[in-house]
Amino acid sequence: xxxxxxxxxxxxxxxxxxxxxxxxxxxxxxxxxxxxxxxxxxxxxxxxxxxxxxxxxxxxxxxxxxxxxxxxxxxxxxxxxxxxxxxxxxxxxxxxxxxxxxxxxxxxxxxxxxxxxxxxxxxxxxxxxxxxxxxxxxxxxxxxxxxxxxxxxxxxxxxxxxxxxxxxxxxxxxxxxxxxxxxxxxxxxxxxxxxxxxxxxxxxxxxxxxxxxxxxxxx
Ligand code: G3P
Numbered sequence: 001x002x003x004x005x006x007x008x009x010x011x012x013x014x015x016x017x018x019x020x021x022x023x024x025x026x027x028x029x030x031x032x033x034x035x036x037x038x039x040x041x042x043x044x045x046x047x048x049x050x051x052x053x054x055x056x057x058x059x060x061x062x063x064x065x066x067x068x069x070x071x072x073x074x075x076x077x078x079x080x081x082x083x084x085x086x087x088x089x090x091x092x093x094x095x096x097x098x099x100x101x102x103x104x105x106x107x108x109x110x111x112x113x114x115x116x117x118x119x120x121x122x123x124x125x126x127x128x129x130x131x132x133x134x135x136x137x138x139x140x141x142x143x144x145x146x147x148x149x150x151x152x153x154x155x156x157x158x159x160x161x162x163x164x165x166x167x168x169x170x171x172x173x174x175x176x177x178x179x180x181x182x183x184x185x186x187x188x189x190x191x192x193x194x195x196x197x198x199x200x201x202x203x204x205x206x207x208x209x210x211x212x213x214x215x216x217x218x219x
Contacts, residue, residue: 001175004053004183006163008032008042012186013049024053026127026163026183028083028107032057040076047077055105055125057083058093066093074102081105081124086114091121098122105161112146119156125181129164130174140164141173148178168192 002023005016008031016022025046032039043056054077058069070082070093082097083105084090094104098121105125106118110133118126128147130140147160161181162174168191174182184192 001179002052002181003189004055004161004181005050005189006031006165006183006185008035008046009186010035010045010049013046016186016189017050022050022052022189023181024055024079024081024183025050026055026083026105026161028057029059040072043073043080044076047079052079053081053103053125054079055081055083055107057085057107061085061087061089063089063092063096066090067096070097070102070104071100083107083127084123086118091117094118094121094123098124107163109147110143112143112150115147115158115160116150119151119154119158123158125159125161127161127163127183130162130170131164131166133164134166140170141177144174144179145177152178 004024004026005013005022006026007013008027013025032042035042047054056073058066060066060069066084066089073082074080081103084094085108086106094106097104103124105127106123107127109115109126109128115126128143133140133143144162151158159180161183162179163183165171165182165184165188167188171182171192
């Protein structure tokens with residue numbers, strides 16, 4: 001399973017990159033806007049931190065403009081994946097960009113049937129949003145399971161990227177469902193490391209070791 005960081009913040013991305021286990025970055029217009037820099041400069045800078053898929057989203061909603069923007073974004077770096085919203089014009093843009101060999105990540109996906117359309121258009125990634133479904137009392141984990149099943153039934157090459165993860169449980173459910181990728185806010189990524197028994201166990205190992213050494217040196 002690939003793990004991406006869902007952030008446009010360079011400090012967070014650098015901190016996550018230090019572990020050497022992060023495979024890419026996803027951004028969206030809200031995350032880019034939060035950083036307050038020129039969007040293209042920000043995306044270029046992110047490409048300099050992580051050598052993996054970097055999703056950068058178009059902000060146009062007409063097919064022609066989305067395609068033009070997608071081409072511009074793809075020119076920033078070979079690792080760019082053009083993020084396109086799952087709307088009618090977006091699916092047309094995905095089809096055109098796929099025909100040109102430009103990889104796309106179809107975002108704002110909330111149903112297996114929307115995911116089917118993305119796969120048929122030749123999307124490289126599809127991003128079902130788990131957390132935003134949970135927010136309205138629906139099951140984001142079910143959505144991942146259903147999309148994985150639909151894609152497996154027909155052998156679609158589109159990879160499922162579990163997005164809008166709010167905590168480690170979402171990551172676990174996405175992994176169990178067979179999602180190819182999970183994108184995580186830095187906070188969620190960081191929480192994956194933690195287990196109280198790990199800390200308690202390590203403390204005990206080290207205390208036992210120190211005690212034995214003290215006894216040996218006192219003898
Ligand atoms: O970047 C797409 C997605 O992961 C956004 O998540 O937390 O804004 O629902 P969130």
